[in-house]
Amino acid sequence: MKMKAALMYGPNDIRVEETEKPVCPSDGLILKIMAVGLCGSDIRNLTTDSRKGKYPFIYGHEIVGVVDETGPEETKYKVGDRLFLFPGTYCMECEECVSGHSENCSNEHVAKLAGTGGFAQYIAVGGEKIHYGGIYEIPEDVTFEAASLGEPLTSVFACLENIGVGFSDTIVIIGAGPIGDFMAQLSKIRGAQKVIMIDINDSRLQMAKQFGVDHIINSSEEDPIEAVLKLTNRRGADKVISATPANATQAQSLYMVRKGGLVVFFGGVPKGSLTELDTNLIHYNNIWIKGHFGASYDQSKRAFQLAISPTFPTEKFITHILPLDKINEGISLTRSGEAIKVVLHPWD
Numbered sequence: 188m189k190m191k192a193a194l195m196y197g198p199n200d201i202r203v204e205e206t207e208k209p210v211c212p213s214d215g216l217i218l219k220i221m222a223v224g225l226c227g228s229d230i231r232n233l234t235t236d237s238r239k240g241k242y243p244f245i246y247g248h249e250i251v252g253v254v255d256e257t258g259p260e261e262t263k264y265k266v267g268d269r270l271f272l273f274p275g276t277y278c279m280e281c282e283e284c285v286s287g288h289s290e291n292c293s294n295e296h297v298a299k300l301a302g303t304g305g306f307a308q309y310i311a312v313g314g315e316k317i318h319y320g321g322i323y324e325i326p327e328d329v330t331f332e333a334a335s336l337g338e339p340l341t342s343v344f345a346c347l348e349n350i351g352v353g354f355s356d357t358i359v360i361i362g363a364g365p366i367g368d369f370m371a372q373l374s375k376i377r378g379a380q381k382v383i384m385i386d387i388n389d390s391r392l393q394m395a396k397q398f399g400v401d402h403i404i405n406s407s408e409e410d411p412i413e414a415v416l417k418l419t420n421r422r423g424a425d426k427v428i429s430a431t432p433a434n435a436t437q438a439q440s441l442y443m444v445r446k447g448g449l450v451v452f453f454g455g456v457p458k459g460s461l462t463e464l465d466t467n468l469i470h471y472n473n474i475w476i477k478g479h480f481g482a483s484y485d486q487s488k489r490a491f492q493l494a495i496s497p498t499f500p501t502e503k504f505i506t507h508i509l510p511l512d513k514i515n516e517g518i519s520l521t522r523s524g525e526a527i528k529v530v531l532h533p534w535d
């Protein structure tokens with residue numbers, strides 16, 4: 188049996204073609220993929236030598252679909268079930284998981300159980316993944332596209348919860364990509380009073396306004412530090428989140444936060460790169476610096492609940508729904524800032 192998939196043959200070389208359909212595991216299932224989100228990390232992987240020469244490879248991890256086939260030993264799900272396949276899997280047995288910090292799960296085998304292969308018409312889900320969890324049923328009245336936001340929303344949900352964003356915070360977000368937009372919207376839902384968004388792309392900044400952003404700053408046109416100080420009566424923001432892959436924005440963020448405020452390094456900078464920080468300022472201003480990555484199992488469940496609840500305006504975030512054949516177009520639309528979130532349909 189054949190299926191259609193977007194295979195990566197090398198950096199920027201993605202071809203949609205026929206490939207072997209996966210075989211149903213005896214203790215697992217085959218999911219017919221109905222929608223799959225195009226994530227910033229997918230774009231980074233698809234445009235760099237992310238597999239170190241090991242191609243072809245199928246990326247895509249924001250996967251939703253319908254159970255198409257079940258193995259004879261599979262008992263939890265049945266054909267026709269609508270599922271969201273969260274790529275994170277937690278063992279709930281290691282010291283980190285037991286202590287309530289499953290975001291730091293040290294069981295690498297379990298963590299790698301699910302994750303990729305979504306840019307295709309079908310994906311096999313093994314019995315181990317079903318056993319450990321991270322698979323959620325999608326209610327009938329929720330669209331597949333909305334459910335696919337459960338994944339990208341997860342780390343944002345966890346970050347804002349961990350740093351306690353709430354009334355009456357002033358928040359600075361650096362990076363008006365989809366993640367920055369999620370942060371702005373969720374900050375407002377959590378009670379933040381003022382959200383300031385910084386980016387160098389005007390089209391992204393203009394779009395960010397619809398997600399509760401009160402002030403936009405184009406840092407290629409004005410000094411973002413001075414602009415933030417002006418907007419906060421020279422006090423600085425309560426919390427500053429650097430959500431770009433740039434070392435420079437990490438360094439800058441220290442000058443935008445108030446005394447005793449909190450700076451989060453959310454965006455991953457290139458591995459091995461170093462950021463020069465003004466530690467004199469960190470010391471005298473009592474600044475907290477925190478890294479953020481991922482989410483706990485519990486947070487990932489609640490982030491999915493948020494994505495499918497009417498509280499969250501998923502339809503505003505999904506600017507483009509494209510057939511899988513147009514994955515390359517989806518990548519350029521996202522890169523240029525024309526699209527916020529692109530969701531692909533493998534069956535169109």
Ligand SMILES: [Zn+2]
Pocket residue numbers: 226227228248249338339
């Ligand atoms: Zn993602």
Ligand SMILES: [Zn+2]
Pocket residue numbers: 277278279280281282283284285289291292293294
């Ligand atoms: Zn664990």
